[in-house]
Amino acid sequence: xxxxxxxxxxxxxxxxxxxxxxxxxxxxxxxxxxxxxxxxxxxxxxxxxxxxxxxxxxxxxxxxxxxxxxxxxxxxxxxxxxxxxxxxxxxxxxxxxxxxxxxxxxxxxxxxxxxxxxxxxxxxxx
Amino acid sequence: xxxxxxxxxxxxxxxxxxxxxxxxxxxxxxxxxxxxxxxxxxxxxxxxxxxxxxxxxxxxxxxxxxxxxxxxxxxxxxxxxxxxxxxxxxxxxxxxxxxxxxxxxxxxxxxxxxxxxxxxxxxxxxxxxxxxxxxxxxxxxxxxxxxxxxxxxxxxxxxxxxxxxxxxxxxxxxxxxxxxxxxxxxxxxxxxxxxxxxxxxxxxxxxxxxxxxxxxxxxxxxxxxxxxxxxxxxxxxxxxxxxxxxxxxxxxxxxxxxxxxxxxxxxxxxxxxxxxxxxxxxxxxxxxxxxxxxxxxxxxxxxxxxxxxxxxxxxxxxxxxxxxxxxxxxxxxxxxxxxxxxxxxxxxxxxxxxxxxxxxxxxxxxx
Numbered sequence: 001x002x003x004x005x006x007x008x009x010x011x012x013x014x015x016x017x018x019x020x021x022x023x024x025x026x027x028x029x030x031x032x033x034x035x036x037x038x039x040x041x042x043x044x045x046x047x048x049x050x051x052x053x054x055x056x057x058x059x060x061x062x063x064x065x066x067x068x069x070x071x072x073x074x075x076x077x078x079x080x081x082x083x084x085x086x087x088x089x090x091x092x093x094x095x096x097x098x099x100x101x102x103x104x105x106x107x108x109x110x111x112x113x114x115x116x117x118x119x120x121x122x123x124x125x126x
Numbered sequence: 127x128x129x130x131x132x133x134x135x136x137x138x139x140x141x142x143x144x145x146x147x148x149x150x151x152x153x154x155x156x157x158x159x160x161x162x163x164x165x166x167x168x169x170x171x172x173x174x175x176x177x178x179x180x181x182x183x184x185x186x187x188x189x190x191x192x193x194x195x196x197x198x199x200x201x202x203x204x205x206x207x208x209x210x211x212x213x214x215x216x217x218x219x220x221x222x223x224x225x226x227x228x229x230x231x232x233x234x235x236x237x238x239x240x241x242x243x244x245x246x247x248x249x250x251x252x253x254x255x256x257x258x259x260x261x262x263x264x265x266x267x268x269x270x271x272x273x274x275x276x277x278x279x280x281x282x283x284x285x286x287x288x289x290x291x292x293x294x295x296x297x298x299x300x301x302x303x304x305x306x307x308x309x310x311x312x313x314x315x316x317x318x319x320x321x322x323x324x325x326x327x328x329x330x331x332x333x334x335x336x337x338x339x340x341x342x343x344x345x346x347x348x349x350x351x352x353x354x355x356x357x358x359x360x361x362x363x364x365x366x367x368x369x370x371x372x373x374x375x376x377x378x379x380x381x382x383x384x385x386x387x388x389x390x391x392x393x394x395x396x397x398x399x400x401x402x403x404x405x406x407x408x409x410x411x412x413x414x415x416x417x418x419x420x421x422x423x424x425x426x427x428x429x430x431x432x433x434x435x436x437x438x439x440x441x442x443x444x445x446x447x448x449x450x451x452x453x454x455x456x457x458x459x460x461x462x463x464x465x466x467x468x469x470x471x472x473x474x475x476x477x478x479x480x481x482x483x484x485x486x487x488x489x490x491x492x493x
Contacts, residue, residue, distance in 0.1 A: 033156065033160055033161055033347070034160045034161050034162040034163075036162070036416075036418070036441035036443075037416050037417065037418050037441065037448075055470065057418050057441070058161075059161040059162065059347060059351055059440055059441050059443075060155075060161070060347060061420075062418070062420070062470075081416075084416075085162075
């Protein structure tokens, strides 16, 4: 079992071997409200740590999705594009956004563990 | 300035509302179920909206008032029957829309429902235009509660007997807890529904009774998605001082009889635009994919020329897709014209379409 880490931009990341699965946190979905649109990075493209790697829109507004680590996009979750409401239903599991083949595992070091993230999310409840 | 609270503030809190500041008021944007559920519940059952921030302007007077108001509003007010309502606008001399409103003939004069952000300015303008001849009250002692959706007639009738006999766009005085409440059959969702003007002290009790009968509170978030699906304009977005009723495609609301005489504020421009046409006009816009084009999104034609701008855009839960409206150059306003919307630097295909996106189911009433 690999540990799930969290970013200040409310993404979660789970590393298995050199492939990381990334999505947005339950806290993020609660702040956004009903998600009605999702856009994901293209398969085969490269994304840079803290760069934009997608968009989610709620009925209220659009928000960028950032990637907490750099890498090549090896898979994307078409299911959440077809039915974005799945993101609200199961954000930290089946409604993952994209998978990256990562370059530098040390980029994971600066990310938060669950306890730290929960504390962070509580303090930044806006 | 401190933000104001409506009489339902405590009830909103009890129902876990998320608040936003809107026109100087703390208003519920949504409750715990969220915008999509609240929207669907209104379409399928019945939703209650606190719209107490809106202005309730009572102007008292007789035939002279009717003549004076006809100089302001493009309506045939002398033939407006008692307790009947009309949609209209307050225009400046260039026919720019300063507010859109509903005016109802009541026994002693007129009741005008004004947008929250405009009401104080409207009051000033109207007072000046009417030379302070008439008693005018922008009533802060009454709340305004809307109940909308197919089950609303039965639910409200269980609480206030007799309302189900009202016709669409008409109203009357009713009694709730020995209080006089003025109820019109109208709304802003594309559904059958009512708006209830009730003394502040009784607004909470009335609303809780409606909830007990099966209706649910719905926030401003779903109010926006409902009205946009219904093709209805939001002042400050789809309408403003730089747009005329003809450009806004609202000429149906201007009395033909009054146009022939042309003696109201802005009538020169209105008549000119009706005869010569307009350069820009409000249209419905349906993106082809799932992309949401929001307010201020630029619209391009097939030759990549900038031809207009979105004024309202969101996801329509009942349409199950994105919906928008905006202004385009007149020659691109025909139904099914293909246009492109620039969202986050990319252009997405969309089509000009007729409004509403969601078919109305207004009830004519019992007659």
